[in-house]
Amino acid sequence: MHDIRAIRENPAAFDAALARRGDAPMSSDLLSLDEGRRAKILAAETAQAEQNKASKEVGAAKARGDDTEFERLRALVSAKKAEIAEMNEAAKALDAQLTDTLARIPNLPADDVPDGKDEADNVEVTRWGTPRSFDFTAREHYDLPSVTPSMDFETAAKISGSRFVLLSGAVARIHRALAQFMLDTHVDANDLTEVNTPVLVNSDAMYGTDKLPKFGEDSYQTTDGKWLVPTSEVPLTYIAAGHVIDESYLPRRYTAHTLCFRSEAGSAGRDTSGMLRQHQFEKVEMVSVTLPQDSDAEQKRMLRCAEDLLERLEIPYRTVILCTGDMGFGARRTYDIEAWLPGQNAYREISSVSTTGDFQARRMNARFKPADGGKPQFVHTLNGSGLAVGRCLIAVLENGQQADGSVALPQVLAPYLGGKTTLAADGTLI
Known part of the structure; x- marks a missing residue:
């Protein structure tokens, strides 16, 4: 969510930042709504003052026996x-519209985010491994x-439709x-x-983490109005909603x-073969809630956590x-980690690590209390995949494949596989 006061103070900068995302200028329309809302509020306050003054004078007119003035004041x-x-109702409607x-305007990009139209314009910052x-x-x-x-x-499609999979055995x-x-x-x-989180959340949690209203069609809603989580970013981030957190308690990771x-x-039509893009998948998520001055460093820390895996x-x-042009709606800056997939002879996304600044915090009213006793301020929130489990499975299988159809598995998984290090050609672990 954007701060209308910041837009009032520098509408040209707001429009310029939107233009970097390829969006049309919006400050004029926003400020027009804001001015209309404020005018109605002022009119209501003025009328309230006049009502209060007239109310005080009603009694005096009655006491004087001035029936004409009494009736005039009572009508007033x-x-x-x-x-x-009427003014309050109009102000309320304009406030809701504003x-x-x-809520439908994307976050503004950080200054160091490269300009571009799509993924072809993303900039590589590092590469690991050959x-x-x-x-x-x-x-x-x-x-x-x-x-x-x-x-x-095939069986998954029989049970649930396309873009589902049944995994079994090894x-x-x-x-x-x-x-x-x-x-x-x-x-x-x-x-x-x-944290062991719910996978059903309410609309407030989806809205607070910028998934609503714009992207409701990308998620599944139950008949009682709850939503299946698109990622545990939603419940993890919404833990902070409505709180004023002591500065000493941050960061929360x-x-x-x-x-x-x-x-x-x-x-x-995209990635219809295999399990690269599914309706249901598993992910290990990372979420951080930080002080504003620490969020850029926290993003680098989270990125290293994912890369290290x-x-x-x-x-x-x-x-x-x-x-x-390729950043997500709520992101201020995003780094994607792309794993090498030999079967596709390409790097494919396996993690995104984003900082949203105070974009989500404003929507869910998550603030911190400065140690010096100053006015509460909005926290910064960050999220990242650490990692997408199914895509990581793909990378492990394709990078470890052998000529006979078996797969050499990473040594770090052996303790979780009973000491086994190979998926044999017959599908067993040895």
Whole structure:
């Protein structure tokens, strides 16, 4: 959510920042709504003062026996009461319109975010590992002989429709091991607090974390009005909603492993093969709530937490900073980590780490109390994938594939797999 006062103070800067995202100027329309709202509020306050004055004079006129003045003042009080109600109702309607309009405007990009139209304009900032050279044609994950029997799209489609998958046997266990490895690393090495969150949330939580109103079609809503989480960013971030937190209590760093649900309404025809883009998937999420002056450093810290997981798994990756045209709605700055997938001969996104500044905090009224006793200020919130479990499974399977169809698994997963280090060609762990 944007601060209308900041727009009043510098409308040209607001429009210039929107233009970097490819959006048309909006300050004029916003300020027109704001001026209309403030005018109605002022009119109501003026009428209230006039009503109060007339109310005091009614008694005096009655005491003097001035029936004409008494009736005039009583009629004035009644008229002012109706006028106040009308002005307040008009101000309320304009305020709701202004709030709804502001809620649909994306966050403004940080100054260091590169300008661009789409993913082709993203800028690589680092690269780790060297993609392996194969002496055979690398296959995609779902074509590996050791994987195919345990990755069943046909039965899942019979049960739930397209873009679902049934994992079984050793592949299901590797998938579970990856999530456990991620959580343990975040808790033990990265000092994040593990949280077991609901996957059903209310509309306030979705709105507060900028998923509503604009992107309701991308999520699933139940018949009683609740929403299946698109990511545990929603419940983790909304923990701070409505609170005034002591400065000494920050930063708060959370992690959670949950099912996630997305309708993928805007991705028709994209990544229809395999389990790269599913309606239901699992993710280990990271969320931080920080002081404003610490949020940029916190984003770099979260980015390293995600990158470190891939390094421990020995998966080559590259990190890019997203351009203005490719950033998500609520992001002020986003880094994507893209894992190397030999089967596609391409880097594909496996994590996004974003700072929203105070964009979400304003929507959910999350503030902190400065240690010096100053006025409460809005916190900054950040979120990042650490990591997408299904996509990480794809990367592990494709990077570890062998000529005979087996898969050499990362050593860090062995403790979670009973010491096993290989997915054999027959689909068993050895």
